[in-house]
Amino acid sequence: MPARLFLEVVDPWVNWDWLSKHIPLVLDALQQHVALSAIAVIAGLAIALPIGVAAHRWRAVRGPALAAFGILYTIPSIALFAALVPYTGLTFVTAEIGLISYTLLILARNVVVGLEAVPPDVLDAADGMGYRPLARLLRIELPLALPAIIAGVRVATVTTIGLVTITAVIGEGGLGQLILKGLIESFHTPLVVATALSILLALVADLVLAGAQRLAVPWSRGA
Template identity: 50%
Template sequence: MRLAEAPPNPWFSWEYVERNAQDIARALEQHASLTFQAVVIAFVLALPLGALAHLRPRLAGPVLGVAGVLYTVPSLALFAILAPYTGIGRTTVLIGLVSYALLVLTRNVLVGLQGVDPAVRDAARGMGYGRARLLFSVELPQALPSIVAGLRLATVTTVALVTVGVVVGYGGLGQLMFRGFRSNYHAEIMTATILCLLLALVCDLVLAGVGRRITPWARVERPV
C-alpha cells in the first residue's frame, strides 16, 4: 500500500503571493505606517529631551536612565502591561514602539550636541550668539550626522519590533508570520520575512540619502 505524498510546502511561492496580494499589501501598509508614526513621535520627544540634557548636564543621567529602563523592558511584557489600559490594537503597539525608539534617538541627539567642536561654539559666542541661538543655529546643524544615524538605527529596529505587535492583534507583517507558523506554511513566513527586510533596507537607504543631502559638509572627499 502506497502512502499518499505530503503536499508541497515550499519556502517561497509566487502563487501564494498572487493569491494573497491584497492581504499582503494590507499587512505591509500597516507595518510601514506603524514604523513611520512610531519613529516620528519618538523623534519629536527625543529632540527636546536630548537638547535639555545637553543644556542641563545634571539631567542627562536621569533622562537617559528613564529611557534606558523603558528600552530594557521585554516587548511582550510591555504589551501585556499596556493592554489593560490602552486596549488591544494600534495604540498599545505604538506606545511600545515609541518607548523602544526613544533611547536610541535621545542618546544620539545628546551625543551629537556634545560632539560639536568647542572652537565652533567659541566663535559663535564671539559673534554675539545667545544660548538659544547657539543651540538652534550652530549646535543642532552640527549634530545632524549623529541625529540621522540615530534615526536610521531606530527605524530599522522599529521595523523588526513591529512584528511583535501580533501578540495584541496588530503586528503588520507579523500577522502573516504568526499565521504561517500556526499552519506550518513556509511560504507565508518567508514572504513576510523578506518584506520586513526590504522595508528596513528601503527606509535605511532613504534616510541615508536624506542625511547626505542635508549634511554636505560631512562628506569625506576621496584623495585623488
C-alpha cells in the same frame, strides 16, 4: 522515509500561485507596517529631541532621563506590550506606546552625543558673533549634531521595523500578522514573504535615511 513522501503534500517555501492571488493582503500588511514604524520613529524623535537637548544643557536632567530611557529599553518589548494591554487594550495605541518607548533611548543618546561633539571653538565663535542661546542651538549646534542624530534615527528605524512584527501578538503587527498566519496555518508562503519584506523594508529605510543624511549634511561628504 519513502513511505512518508506519499502521504505528505510538500509545502513549498513560496507558493507563487497563492501569492499572486493575495497581493492586496500583502500590500495591506506592508502599508500597516510602514505606518506603525513611521509613526513610532517620528513621535519618538519629537519626544527625544527636546529631552536630548535638555539633557545636554542641564546635567541634572541628563542622568535621570537617560536612566529612565535605559530602563524602558531593557524591558523586553513583549513584556511592555503585555503590561499595557490591561490599560489600553489590544489596540494601535498599545503598539505605538511600546514602539515609541524603544526609540527613546537610541534617539536621546545620539542627540546628546551629537551635541557633545560640537567643537568648543565653534561655540566660542558663535558667541562672539552675537548668537543668542536659542539661535546658537538651532543654527549652529543642531546642524552640527545632525550626523549623529540621523545615525540614531537610522538605528531606531531599523530596530522599530523589526519590533513591529512582534505587535502581531497583540493584534497589530503589519507584516507580523502574515508571520503569525504562517505559524497558525503551518503555511510557509506568508511567513517567508513577510520576513523577506520586513528585512527589505528595513534595508530600504536605512538606505533612504543614509541618502537623506548626505543631502542634509553636505559638508561631511568628503569624510
